[in-house]
Structure formats: C-alpha cells, structure tokens
Amino acid sequence: MNQQKRMDEADRASIILKEILRLAHGHIRLMEVCGTHTVSIFRSGIRSLLPEGIELISGPGCPVCVTPVGEIDRAIALAQIKDVALLTFGDLMRVPATSSSLNQERAMGRDIRIVTSPLDAVEIAQREAQRRIIFFAVGFETTSPAIAAAVKEARRRGISNLYLLSCQRLIPPAIRALVSSRDLKIDGFILPGHVSVIIGKTPYSFIAREFSLMGVITGFEALDILEGVYMLLCQKKEGRSEIEVQYRRAVKEEGNQLALEIMEEVFEPVSARWRGLGMIPESGLTLREEFKEMDAALVFDIPYKDKKDPPGCLCGEMLQGLKSPPDCPLFDTRCTPEMPVGPCMVSSEGSCAAFHKYGVSR
C-alpha cells in the first residue's frame, strides 16, 4: 500500500468516526451476528474508539459455537466405527464433547482428518474406495452451497462411499428466534457479510418489517464496520428501520442465485437444535430424499442424544447476546484457550476467545 493510500484510509476512518460521534446520542445496542465480525471488532480496537453510548454485543457467531455437544458426540461415535474416516473443518477438533473431543479421539488412533474444502472429501472418497468417508458438515449459508456442490460432484463421479453428517445451520431463522425472545434488547444488527453474499438482502426483510429493527449487511474490514455502524446511526436518527447493504463490493441484493439453487437442489430446511438457542424451526439443512443414501445419520443409525452444557458454562447465554465473557465464572479461570470448557473459548471466532486474546476494553 502506498503512502497516499494509507493516508486516505486513515482519513476515511477519522472522518467516519467524527460522523459517528456527531450522530451518537443516547444508548444504542447493536448485535454483530457473525464471529468474523467479532474478531475484526476486537482486532481493530473499534470498541475503544466508539463513544460510550454505542454498545456492540456478540450473537450466535460461528457454526462451531452453535453446534450442540450431542452432535459432536455423534461424530465421535461415527469415527469409532471400523473402516470409517471422519473428515471435518479444523475448528471443530478441540471442542470438548461429553467425554472426549475429536482431537483426543484422533490421538487415540481414530481416523479423523482435517479438510479445508468439501471437495477434499470427494477426492479422499474416490482415492480410498475401500473406506467409508464421513464428512462432518458444519457451516452457515456461506459454506452450504460449497457442500452441496461437493455432494453433486460425488454423485457425478459415481462415488458411493461418501456420507454427510449435516449440522449446517441457517442464519435468518436464528435471528428470528433471537428477536422473538423478550430477553434480548437491541436496536439493530450488523448483519453477516459472507452469509449475505449467498442469500442477499431479502431474507432479512422481516427484521425491519415485523420487528421494526434496523440491519446493515457489513463487510469485515475496520472501515467496513465503522461505516456499518455509521449507517445504523443514520437510520436511527432518521427514524428508519431498514435492511441496507454496506458491503457492496461483494453482496448483490439478490445474493448468488446459482449457489442458492444448488443448495436447494441438495438440501431442505429442517428444524434444528442450536447450542444456546435450542430448537429453531427450519433452521438446519438435511439432505433431500434423492441424496438420503449419503446421510450418515440414517446409514449408520447413530441417533442424536441431547446433552447439557458443562456446569457453570455460560456459552448458551453468550450466544444469545444476554451475557458477555467476563460475566462467566469460568472465563479465564477454568476456561482458557489452552483448556477450553465451552465452544466460545475454543473457536477463534468465539466471543470468549476474542475477549481473552485482545483483552477487555470495556
């Protein structure tokens, strides 16, 4: 970056901040739904730059944090089956389950591998035709089209030893559950940029229409977030409740239509359990009938068993935006990134991990 450009960025940030200071009157509570936003807010020190009256609270955040313990138990049970290889994104490896974690199981010799793309699962299944390959699929709408495309690719290649344990979750139904709860008092949402690259703007319109709350789809750079906050303050000042897009370089109003079509061809919505939020109608994705032969939950017949969160752990309340990490008696005492108790400390995008790493500014 040349000197001039850096100056421009600094100038822009300082201009936006001045505008924010000018607009901020009284108290306003804004929830960032996405863990990538949480990390960016902490890393850039935005909390300390904003005036006292603007409160940023973290919401359900990341797919790893909202995956119930029972689902990880189920993945571990699958990994214990003979001739099975369990594949997963790395973030899930350290999450403590009831009596173990995927990491510990791997250390004990189970075939558990980290992949960085759902297409890796297709390649592995093709290469290791004698093994049964189970992909533990977590993710929000950002990731689901890629998983759906991989399922279709496996079908196209005639692969019959690839299965999916689908723990995918959908963001708009979770936001509906959050705003329907009387406990949560917020004025608006910093809406997730990359989920919105896929789904566009329309699926959020109920937030403004039914609940008279504001929302701005926001990018992940510090300047994006400052601009998102600024746009929310403008709405408040003008008495508007709308869904707007700040992250215009990536988000089209209609989203990525092809990605949505592929996702819909392979998956259908189903009621699903969220850590902290409980059962939410139509908030998960399951394989459609034509792809059911790949559904690990059916093929291997390992039922889901609901499990309680570890005693004392406040991750549930944290994911609803009702508590913040310093409220938790375990935070930075029994629960640290080295020995995490709850998922918000495990995931690099969890609010506890962010509080721990960047310190509490306020």
Added chain:
Amino acid sequence: MCLGVPGKVISIEGDLAEVDFSGIRRKVSLLICPDVREGDYVLVHVGFAIQRLDEEEALETLTLFEEIERSYLESTEEDG
C-alpha cells in the same frame, strides 16, 4: 468460519481456476460462481469462488489485509 479471502483469477481450466492470493496460488472451484474471467477478482471460501468482486474494491481489501497483518505483527513484537 465464514472467512472469505479475495484473490485474482490467473487462469481457468474447466470448472477450476488458479487464483493468486498475494503471491500464493491455489486451485479454486468455480462450480457455484462460474461467471468469471481471467483477471477478475473473486471472493474465495472453503476452496470455492462464491462471488466475483469489483476490482478496485478488491484491491482495497487486499491492501487493508496487509496493513492489519503488519500492525498485528508490530504489536506482537512490542509484546514479546
């Protein structure tokens, strides 16, 4: 987990593109975002291009990434 990284499409072969991420090149699937050309900037997530980006805006994101990285490195040097 919903991290998206912008990169520049160097070449395309079928439904795979070679994408440059500030010097590191990776194969990226175009299965859910096929409408891209060589020279375009794309947003990449879990090995898939998920959207084509406006070039000027993408350059801005790339340089900001570098700046954040630098300031992070500087702060860790100060700590250590």
